[in-house]
Amino acid sequence: MDKLLIEGGARLTGETAISGAKNAALPILCAALLTREPVTFTNVPQLNDIGTLLKLLAQMGVKVSRGSGDDADTVTLDASALDNPVATYEMVKTMRASILVLGPLVARCGEAKVSLPGGCAIGARPVDQHIKGLQAMGAQVAVEHGYVHAKVPRLKGARLFTDMVTVTGTENLMMAACLADGETVIENAAREPEVVDLANCLVAMGARISGAGTDVIRIRGVECLSGTTHRIMPDRIETGTYLCAAAATGGEIRLTRTSSAYLDAVIDKLMDAGCDIVSERDAIRLKAPQRLTAVSIRTSPYPAFPTDMQAQFMAINAVANGAAVIRETIFENRFMHAVELQRLGADIRIDGNTAMVQGVARLQGATVMATDLRASASLVIAGLVAEGETVIERIYHLDRGYERLGQKLADLGARVRRLA
Ligand code: EPZ
Numbered sequence: 001m002d003k004l005l006i007e008g009g010a011r012l013t014g015e016t017a018i019s020g021a022k023n024a025a026l027p028i029l030c031a032a033l034l035t036r037e038p039v040t041f042t043n044v045p046q047l048n049d050i051g052t053l054l055k056l057l058a059q060m061g062v063k064v065s066r067g068s069g070d071d072a073d074t075v076t077l078d079a080s081a082l083d084n085p086v087a088t089y090e091m092v093k094t095m096r097a098s099i100l101v102l103g104p105l106v107a108r109c110g111e112a113k114v115s116l117p118g119g120c121a122i123g124a125r126p127v128d129q130h131i132k133g134l135q136a137m138g139a140q141v142a143v144e145h146g147y148v149h150a151k152v153p154r155l156k157g158a159r160l161f162t163d164m165v166t167v168t169g170t171e172n173l174m175m176a177a178c179l180a181d182g183e184t185v186i187e188n189a190a191r192e193p194e195v196v197d198l199a200n201c202l203v204a205m206g207a208r209i210s211g212a213g214t215d216v217i218r219i220r221g222v223e224c225l226s227g228t229t230h231r232i233m234p235d236r237i238e239t240g241t242y243l244c245a246a247a248a249t250g251g252e253i254r255l256t257r258t259s260s261a262y263l264d265a266v267i268d269k270l271m272d273a274g275c276d277i278v279s280e281r282d283a284i285r286l287k288a289p290q291r292l293t294a295v296s297i298r299t300s301p302y303p304a305f306p307t308d309m310q311a312q313f314m315a316i317n318a319v320a321n322g323a324a325v326i327r328e329t330i331f332e333n334r335f336m337h338a339v340e341l342q343r344l345g346a347d348i349r350i351d352g353n354t355a356m357v358q359g360v361a362r363l364q365g366a367t368v369m370a371t372d373l374r375a376s377a378s379l380v381i382a383g384l385v386a387e388g389e390t391v392i393e394r395i396y397h398l399d400r401g402y403e404r405l406g407q408k409l410a411d412l413g414a415r416v417r418r419l420a
Contacts, residue, residue, distance in 0.1 A: 002399075004392040004406065006383035007415035008365055012251035016411040018239050018258035019045040019403040020073065020232035023308075024194040026097045027171040028201050028232060029053055032062065032077035033104035034178055035205055037227030040076045043257075044232055049400045052095040059091065060084045060101070082108065089115040089146060095400075096120060099127050100168055102148060103176035106139055111151045116143065121372040123331040129162045133173040136160050137180055157182030157221055165190050165301040170217070171198055177219035178207040186217045192302040193262040197233040204228040234258035234282075237308045238402060240266045241377045243286050244312040246412070247275050248319060248385050252287040253412055260284045265305040269295045269313065273320065294322035294359050299330050311337045311378035318346035319385050320359040328353045337375035340368040344382050344390065365390040370397040377402065384414055391419070 020043035029050070032039040044050060054075065058064045061083040067074035085105040092098040096117035105112035119125050131141050131148060137160075139152040157180045162169055170190040175198070177184035189195070191213055199212030205228045208220040239258045246253040247270055260267055260279035267277050274289040294317050299307040307330040317324040318341055328334045335355055338348045343366050347358040365388035370376035376397040383390030392398075395418075398405055409416045 001393065002395050003419040004380065004395045004398070005417045005419050006380065006390045006392070008363075008384055008386040008388060008390060010249065010384070010413050010415050012246040012249045012253050012384070012412040012414060014412050015254040015256060016242065016408040017256045018234050018242070019043075021045070021194055021197070021235035021237075022047055022049055022401050023167070023237070024197040025050055025232045026053060027100045027168065027175070027194070027198045028230060029057065029075065029077065030100040030104050031175055031198065031201055031205065033057070033060075033079050033082060033101060033108050034175060035225040035227060036080040038076055038078040039205065039227045040074065040229040042074050042229065042231045044073050044075045045235065045403045046072060047399070047401060047403055048396070049095050049097065052091065053098065056087055056091045056098055056101065060086065079108070085109040085112045087114040091115070092117050096125060097168060099130060100172055102130060102150065103134065103172035106134060106150045106152060107155055107176045107179040110153055112148070114148045116146050116148060121336055121375070122334040127169070129164070129166050129169040130172045133160045133162070133169065133186075134176060137176060137184065155180035155221075157184040157219075159185045159187070161187045162189070164188075167192050167195065170195055174199065174209065174212075174217060174219060175202065177221060178202055178209070178225060179223075180219070180221035182221055184219045184221070186219070187215065189215050189217045190301060191215060193233060193236065201228065201230040204230060236262045237306065239263060239284065240306075240309045241312050241402070242408070242412070243270055243284070244309070244316050245381050245384055245409070246286050247273060247288045247292055248316045248381050250288045250290050251412070254283055254285045256283045258282065258284060265303060266309050269297060269305065273316065292316055292320040294320040294324040294357065296325040298327040301330070307331060307334060308374050310334060311374040312381055314338065314348070314355060314357060315341060315378040315381035317357040317359060318348065318382060319363060322359055324357045324359075326355040326357060336371040337378040340371070340375070340379055341382055343368050344386050346382070362387050364388060367391040367393065370394045373397050373401040380405070380409070
């Protein structure tokens with residue numbers, strides 16, 4: 001199993017490019033199931049999660065073509081021969097976002113058999129809101145033997161209200177509603193930028209959607225959708241992760257093919273920590289102070305501070321000047337990185353969904369274990385500033401969500417090596 005070896009102490013400087021957003025690409029690739037015409041996507045990140053989803057779509061009968069060379073980030077999907085609306089446990093267990101095929105399959109085929117995703121390191125991750133919404137739209141849904149079985153001749157528009165803000169729940173129901181008979185209104189909808197990127201792609205395919213980006217999304221069902229070409233938005237969490245890595249090392253970097261849009265809450269906190277940040281049209285620059293000032297955070301749905309940046313901020317607070325309080329309000333078990341950071345010498349005390357972090361002058365390199373995608377990113381940041389060598393095990397977690405992480409860090413001057 002691959003490991004990452006980091007020699008701490010290098011200031012990150014220079015420039016690297018940000019890839020397309022994983023959490024936009026995953027639902028948007030599923031949108032291709034809604035039409036018989038080919039759909040082309042550009043700026044698709046080359047990640048394990050994307051590869052897993054494309055394998056799943058191919059198993060359903062979707063024709064998958066991927067570009068090569070300079071077009072390696074281009075994917076064309078042709079679902080005209082879609083004949084197997086099934087997502088097996090073997091596929092779904094490796095990538096829980098596979099649940100995003102449920103809504104499109106029910107809308108396009110009138111039926112779907114999708115394995116329950118099950119939990120993961122950060123929480124139980126139920127999908128009851130996805131199911132409740134489809135039932136409200138007229139689908140017969142049974143959950144048997146670990147699978148969601150949904151059936152309906154044609155979904156009917158309905159007024160839906162999710163019990164909590166759910167990103168993929170909103171995305172699944174929005175996609176399903178595109179081909180329903182009548183209007184669907186999703187209240188308490190997720191406002192994440194990735195939901196908006198999906199809506200923009202669906203509208204380009206002929207869907208009639210208004211309100212994406214607000215907490216009330218209206219979808220007027222149509223008979224069918226057509227093909228389009230859509231460019232995936234930049235990955236705001238990858239952007240935030242590299243900003244944190246540079247900030248922790250007292251560095252000065254420029255990130256291209258991205259922007260500060262959709263990162264206000266994160267940028268505010270980095271500026272409070274003492275960083276200078278300059279936004280350009282499709283780039284963002286950060287210059288960090290010698291040592292950061294500790295900043296407290298509280299995660300919440302967009303546009304508030306994103307839960308996917310919580311672990312990275314625990315890492316920068318571990319070496320900042322002062323004490324910080326970190327509150328995680330979205331997932332019930334998203335502090336797995338804390339015990340690993342403590343192995344590196346971090347002073348962190350956990351009390352339920354609250355972590356108290358007292359900054360220390362130096363961390364010491366050690367062998368640590370990645371447990372989930374963003375926890376792994378926080379260990380990379382800590383390894384960059386720790387004294388000596390840090391070895392991060394189980395870095396397949398990183399490969400799921402960060403394209404060419406080792407190369408990009410090396411571009412920025414980090415001393416990092418992948419060990420087989
Ligand atoms: C999406 O997960 C992201 N994944 C997550 O990113 C992100 O952390 C999360 O949204 C929150 O922003 C993708 O977009 C592929 P939720 P999702 O449904 O949609 C509860 C990463 O690191 N809930 O918004 O699965 C749920 O348990 C990943 O890139 C229900 O109870 O998250 C959680 O406590 C990690 N029932 C809360 O709502 C449901 O039916 C928010 O979850 C759905 C959700």
